[in-house]
Amino acid sequence: MAKATGKKAAAKQAAPKKAAAKKAAAPTAKKAAAPIVKKAAAPKKAAVLKKVAVPKKAAAKKASASSPADQKNLLQQLFVDGLKDIYWAEKHLTKALPKLMRAATSDQLKQAFEEHKVVTEQQIGRVEQVFQLIGVKAVAKKCEAMEGLTKEADSIVSETQKGTMSRDAGLILAAQKVEHYEIASYGGLAQLASTLGLEEAKNLLGQTLQEEKDTDERLTQIAVSSINVEAEKEKGPVKEEENKEDNMQENKGEKASENQESDPV
Ligand SMILES: [Fe+2]
Numbered sequence: 001m002a003k004a005t006g007k008k009a010a011a012k013q014a015a016p017k018k019a020a021a022k023k024a025a026a027p028t029a030k031k032a033a034a035p036i037v038k039k040a041a042a043p044k045k046a047a048v049l050k051k052v053a054v055p056k057k058a059a060a061k062k063a064s065a066s067s068p069a070d071q072k073n074l075l076q077q078l079f080v081d082g083l084k085d086i087y088w089a090e091k092h093l094t095k096a097l098p099k100l101m102r103a104a105t106s107d108q109l110k111q112a113f114e115e116h117k118v119v120t121e122q123q124i125g126r127v128e129q130v131f132q133l134i135g136v137k138a139v140a141k142k143c144e145a146m147e148g149l150t151k152e153a154d155s156i157v158s159e160t161q162k163g164t165m166s167r168d169a170g171l172i173l174a175a176q177k178v179e180h181y182e183i184a185s186y187g188g189l190a191q192l193a194s195t196l197g198l199e200e201a202k203n204l205l206g207q208t209l210q211e212e213k214d215t216d217e218r219l220t221q222i223a224v225s226s227i228n229v230e231a232e233k234e235k236g237p238v239k240e241e242e243n244k245e246d247n248m249q250e251n252k253g254e255k256a257s258e259n260q261e262s263d264p265v
């Protein structure tokens with residue numbers, strides 16, 4: 001009995017195996033396989049888009065920032081942006097320089113501004129040549145810095161007396177700030193052109209850079225040779241603002257001496 005029982009038990013044990021085999025076989029049948037493929041395929045596609053496509057974009061961004069070829073493109077973009085900035089600045093200066101010329105007292109300074117306007121127009125042509133060399137349309141982009149510098153020059157005109165050398169000294173100060181902005185811009189752009197292998201552009205920008213340096217030097221010479229010396233002799237009414245500043249300084253001095261007196265030795 002024990003053997004028979006054992007055989008039956010074995011048969012029973014075998015039965016689930018068959019069932020298991022059937023169950024196992026079921027998914028391989030064509031009809032049963034179809035929904036599984038559909039179910040499995042849908043999430044797979046989503047996963048591919050979500051998990052793979054997004055990182056791919058990020059990877060592409062990383063690659064664009066790290067591959068040497070694309071780094072050059074970024075630098076080219078920076079170069080073009082710089083050109084647009086100085087293009088606007090130079091055009092703006094052709095309108096600002098005649099105002100400075102009219103405001104100036106000495107003929108020497110008037111002449112310097114007049115001549116620099118002519119030079120500035122040539123410089124605009126040179127920037128356009130650089131745009132042409134790199135195959136980019138010449139477009140001006142507002143230069144906030146140059147707008148600010150010319151506004152400062154306007155303030156000097158309104159805050160100084162007409163016909164004085166002090167006004168000229170102030171105009172030279174304002175004009176030299178403009179020249180230094182240009183020197184920084186053209187110096188930087190010439191360096192970028194050199195790095196990008198744009199030799200002709202570098203030479204054109206370098207030519208303008210030298211002109212700006214010469215103008216700055218000329219303004220210094222005008223200031224130190226006569227204008228500053230003459231301006232130093234000029235007297236005029238003290239402005240209210242200066243009175244306020246003097247009072248503030250006096251008060252500070254008083255407070256400082258009070259503190260010194262009260263400080264324990
Ligand atoms: Fe210029």
Ligand SMILES: [Fe+2]
Nearest residue numbers: 179182212215
């Ligand atoms: Fe200039």
